[in-house]
Amino acid sequence: MIYEFLYPLHTVFSSFNVFRYITFRTIFASITALLICLVLGRWFIEKLQKMQIDQQIREDGPQTHLVKKGTPTMGGMLILFAVTVSTILWANLSVVYIWLVLLVTVGFGLIGFLDDYRKLAVRNSRGVPGKIRLAAEIIIALFVGVVLYFKPGFSAQVTIPFFKTVLPNLGWGYILLCVFIIVGAANAVNLTDGLDGLATGPAGICFVTYLLFAYFAGNVKVAHYLQIPYVPGAGELSVFCGAFMGAALGFLWFNAHPAEIFMGDVGSLSMGGALGTVAIITKQEILLAIVGGVFVMETFSVIFQVGYFKLTGGKRIFRMAPIHHHFELKGWAEPKVIVRFWIISILLALLAISTLKLR
Numbered sequence: 001m002i003y004e005f006l007y008p009l010h011t012v013f014s015s016f017n018v019f020r021y022i023t024f025r026t027i028f029a030s031i032t033a034l035l036i037c038l039v040l041g042r043w044f045i046e047k048l049q050k051m052q053i054d055q056q057i058r059e060d061g062p063q064t065h066l067v068k069k070g071t072p073t074m075g076g077m078l079i080l081f082a083v084t085v086s087t088i089l090w091a092n093l094s095v096v097y098i099w100l101v102l103l104v105t106v107g108f109g110l111i112g113f114l115d116d117y118r119k120l121a122v123r124n125s126r127g128v129p130g131k132i133r134l135a136a137e138i139i140i141a142l143f144v145g146v147v148l149y150f151k152p153g154f155s156a157q158v159t160i161p162f163f164k165t166v167l168p169n170l171g172w173g174y175i176l177l178c179v180f181i182i183v184g185a186a187n188a189v190n191l192t193d194g195l196d197g198l199a200t201g202p203a204g205i206c207f208v209t210y211l212l213f214a215y216f217a218g219n220v221k222v223a224h225y226l227q228i229p230y231v232p233g234a235g236e237l238s239v240f241c242g243a244f245m246g247a248a249l250g251f252l253w254f255n256a257h258p259a260e261i262f263m264g265d266v267g268s269l270s271m272g273g274a275l276g277t278v279a280i281i282t283k284q285e286i287l288l289a290i291v292g293g294v295f296v297m298e299t300f301s302v303i304f305q306v307g308y309f310k311l312t313g314g315k316r317i318f319r320m321a322p323i324h325h326h327f328e329l330k331g332w333a334e335p336k337v338i339v340r341f342w343i344i345s346i347l348l349a350l351l352a353i354s355t356l357k358l359r
Contacts, residue, residue, distance in 0.1 A: 030246035037250025048072035076267020108273035112265035145178030189272030204248035
């Protein structure tokens with residue numbers, strides 16, 4: 001919105017030409033989202049406390065988590081508000097990709113909101129039935145996949161990390177890949193959101209990484225130099241990623257251990273869905289498995305645990321899944337688990353960025 005109103009004035013005031021630069025708008029989108037979370041955070045927490053919107057703790061979880069009972073949840077609404085406002089203020093709203101990522105962010109956020117609300121209304125930790133929630137996620141992701149597939153100039157080719165000439169064209173299958181990535185990313189982040197700041201930190205790192213890839217993919221000269229797919233307009237997603245990074249940092253101010261607020265499904269589903277959508281639009285779909293390696297690890301720990309339990313008649317691979325609970329039960333303090341997972345996320349992000357040259 002700021003871009004739409006102020007940049008046209010650069011013909012009168014040359015200093016307004018600065019609004020043309022994506023880097024400038026990305027920085028201020030980050031700052032705006034960060035400030036929104038910091039300024040409204042305390043007030044928002046107090047409102048949630050008055051409304052008794054508090055976290056329901058898993059009965060089969062680590063006993064150390066019982067002290068978290070009563071902590072306000074659904075803090076993801078603050079993240080959604082900060083990201084949406086910042087993106088609308090600083091992004092070029094004529095780019096369709098901005099509206100697609102906002103659609104997924106708000107849509108998945110609404111699904112998470114209904115899930116959180118049901119948990120609070122019924123006072124249990126189950127929420128909306130899994131099949132209904134999954135169906136709603138698939139519908140949104142399917143719409144995005146169809147829009148992208150039929151968008152003129154958008155390729156159905158898939159970029160394979162480390163291989164610059166391997167670009168398989170999936171045709172109609174690309175729509176199914178979009179659904180798998182968006183829904184998978186959303187639920188992977190949701191599974192990871194079990195400790196104070198455990199999902200927020202790695203998600204912020206992922207958005208910083210894709211901020212770079214979005215900028216590179218949207219710049220024809222840089223894209224050709226790095227030999228990555230050029231996606232006209234994708235550079236504007238840097239503004240969106242910057243807003244999400246700022247919102248994650250602002251939320252982490254209150255979500256860091258010991259957490260004063262949890263993001264809830266409204267935050268984790270929207271965050272993961274947005275991340276998957278950005279990965280698809282920037283044509284770095286498979287790279288998300290590296291950048292979001294922590295989320296992948298958490299997801300597979302649940303899949304392996306459940307599968308092994310059924311095959312062996314009750315035996316377990318881990319003491320508890322997702323895997324962060326396994327380390328807790330091994331005696332790791334919660335802050336140690338969190339920080340070590342953050343470190344792994346940073347290393348994976350650096351590995352992902354290195355694929356720009358390791359081709």
